Amino acid sequence: MYYIGIDLGGTSIKVGIVSEEGEILIKTSSATPVKKGFEGVLVRIKELIDEVMIEKKIDKKNIAAVGIGIPGACSQEGFVYFASNLFWKKVPLAERLHEMTGLKVYVENDATVAAVGEYIKGVTKGKKNAIFLTLGTGVGGGFIINNKIYSGSHGIGAEVGHMVIGKNFYDCTCGNHGCLETFVSATALIKYCKKLLEENKESLVFHRVDGNLDNLTAKIIFDCARKGDSTALKVIDRMTHYLAIGLANLINLFDPEVIAIGGGVAEAGDVFIEKLREEVKKYIYVKDMNVTEIVLAELKNDAGIIGSGMYAKFNNSSSREIQNYAKMK
Amino acid sequence: MYYIGIDLGGTSIKVGIVSEEGEILIKTSSATPVKKGFEGVLVRIKELIDEVMIEKKIDKKNIAAVGIGIPGACSQEGFVYFASNLFWKKVPLAERLHEMTGLKVYVENDATVAAVGEYIKGVTKGKKNAIFLTLGTGVGGGFIINNKIYSGSHGIGAEVGHMVIGKNFYDCTCGNHGCLETFVSATALIKYCKKLLEENKESLVFHRVDGNLDNLTAKIIFDCARKGDSTALKVIDRMTHYLAIGLANLINLFDPEVIAIGGGVAEAGDVFIEKLREEVKKYIYVKDMNVTEIVLAELKNDAGIIGSGMYAKFNNSSSREIQNYAKMK
Incomplete structure (x- = not known):
């Protein structure tokens, strides 16, 4: 059997067919028609699901479930x-997509x-x-605890991005501070870099955006940091410091x-991962026991499709022991 | 069978005999002879264990385990x-106490x-x-996740007191800030109150300590807050604010x-619990889902003895399903 894995973001929808082993057979994507609302999305x-199934000549009866x-x-019921980012509030996603496709649908947070x-x-x-x-764009979190997916008692946990850790120069979109x-x-990288560039226009960053800060991206900041630009390095250092605290x-x-x-920032992980590990050591409580490995994720852009496909497989299984799947080759 | 529950603190050692149902049959306590080192403690x-067993005429063969x-x-091995606070570093507590008593010994963090x-x-x-x-004196944490005790992969989790949440006017004893x-x-309450009193000696607090700030306790601050003293109220407000963020x-x-x-501060919970609940509502990410109950603990001073007795029972059981014990009357 196969699974449909869907990575639904505010910018794009990525859809793929995933094998029992978690391999992507085919994938496609499209911009997210956010303005068309819940039903438009x-x-x-549905169109993207049909597209990959037709392309791969895989029939609905061979699709076990959608994630x-x-x-x-x-909620656990989807x-x-x-x-x-989608401007959705209280929508029955699993229920509606099941009605449209006839397939079982499982929904979870993207980071989970x-x-x-x-x-x-x-x-x-x-x-x-x-x-x-x-x-x-934001910061998400997903937890595995005791070999089980953990998203809390009501599905609203693992919101690592909204852990308050200090004082900042601007408020969070959630209404909190820090x-x-x-x-x-x-x-955050872009905002802080812009702030520094207001004071210092000599930075390589300023040249890379052709003088227009609207063109600034995290990637540009990382590129400039690799070339030794002091403003960019300052931005990365600050990020590394607060990430270490987090x-x-x-x-x-x-x-x-x-x-x-x-996530996107981690793709430039070579720039900061070593320093991050050093800083974390300083802030952990039991300094003698620096035992948590800190690593960069492997699946990159495919994490969402593979993860949601495997999430569907897990939910569709009788044992619901995710542990068993981690033993697959 | 019975269990020995021991609440070992930097100031006192409390020892009790606990029934299968978690009732304390007898308890005793003593100052902790910290200066006598690990072996002295x-x-x-051992003396306190002997004391309660002799007093209750309960023989070693009726004691299933010590917590x-x-x-x-x-570590899980004790x-x-x-x-x-005990100035202990890398000591084989379970092993040594087992040698001395012939009883099975299970060790965990006091908050756990x-x-x-x-x-x-x-x-x-x-x-x-x-x-x-x-x-x-400090802040500890204990987690139950999916009906199981959770203290991490290496027993060093649940250190809630050392979650960094902001900037403060002094460093933590752990070496971190915030x-x-x-x-x-x-x-923290005492330190902040002293700071305020440096500027304003008109507070009721200042009178309650007879002008000697060495006499200041959290209890005095709460008492003065109940009487409407503005300095004390400011201290409690600040605590409530940061506790809400935490x-x-x-x-x-x-x-x-x-x-x-x-813990001790919670015994004055009537002063701040309602305000705390209101503030937490403001800071949670999913504001529509204000579903976590915030309550004051029930067992007060006996929590350590009962908890460690029950921890011993749990560890000594074949199923190790703590869930089953929560069903007891």
Whole structure:
């Protein structure tokens, strides 16, 4: 049997067919028609599912279930409480997509399904207690605790991005102040870099955006840091410092075997991972026991499709022991 | 059968005999002879165990096991990595006490055993996901996750007191800056109150300590707050604010059914619990889902003895399903 894995974001929808072993057979994507609302997005998802099934000549009877990772919070029944980037609030995603496709549909937070992907196929494979962080536009989290997916008593846990860790120069979109997300997301890097560039226009960064700060991306900042630009380095140093505090908090609370960092920012992980590990050492409570591995995620852009496909497989199984899947080759 | 429950602190050792149902049959206590070192403390513990057994005419063959809650971190085998207030580092507590008593000995962090006590006999009874916080000289934490005790992959998790949440006017004893403990422990209340009193000697607090700030305790601050003293109220407000941020962090991460607050500071919970609940609402990420109960712990001073006794029972059982004990009357 096969699974449909869907990575639903505010910018794009990625859909793939995933094998029992977590391999992607085919994938496609499309911009997310956010403005068309919940039903409009559903229609596009259905089109993409049809597209990959037709292309691969895989019939509905060979699809065991559909998994979707969403940028928000939902119940175990696939009722979405909210997904800010999609402007969704209280929508019955699993129910509606099941009506449209006739397939079983399982919904989870996007970072949680990516954590599942990494646990089954990636860098946290089979680790009893693992935390996955995704650093992108925002910061998401997915937890594996005692070899089980953990998203809390009501499905609203693992919101690592909204852990308050300090004072910042701007508020979080959630209304709080000092959320981890406002220090270490791509958005945070851009904001802080702009702030520094207001004072110092001599930076290489300023040249790379042709003098127009609207063109600034996290990637440009990382590129400039690699070339030794002092402004860019200052931005990365600050991010590394606060990320270390965030990871130390997670270690002091969860004491996991491993923390994996994914998302766009992690793709430039070579720039900061060593320094990050050094800084975390300083902030953990039991300094003699520096035992949590800190690693970069493996599945990159495919984490969402593989993870949601595997999440569907897991939910569709009788034993619901995710542990068994981590033993697959 | 019976269990010996031991609450080992930097100031006192409390020892009791606990029934299968978690009732204390007898208890005693003594100052902790910290200066006599590890072996000296062991001797005193042994004396207290003998005392309660002789007093209750309960023979060793009727004691199934011993549980100890320690102010520090340890392995599952009862090897203590460190316990700062006792000046212990890397001592084989379970092994040595077993040699001295011939009884099976189980060791856990003091807040974790108190969490076990509350889960079996107290205010978090049978809740699938529950967090216990103890606010005393420091701040400790104990987690129940999926109806199991959770202290991490290496026994060094649940260190809630050392979650960094902001900037403070002094450093934490752990070497970090901004730990929750430096905002909400009894020590933190005293430090902040002294700071305010340097500027304003008109406070009722100043009179209550007879002008000598060395006499200041958290209890005096709470008493003065109840009488409307503005300095004391300012201290409690600040504590409540930061405690709300800390609890919101825990809710955003764990999404538990309940958070229970124990320890000395919680005994004055009537002064701040309502305001705390209101503030937490403001800081949680999913504001529509204000579903985590925030309650004061029930077992008070007996939490350590009951909790460690029940921890011993749990560890000594074949199923090790703590869930079953929470069903006891």
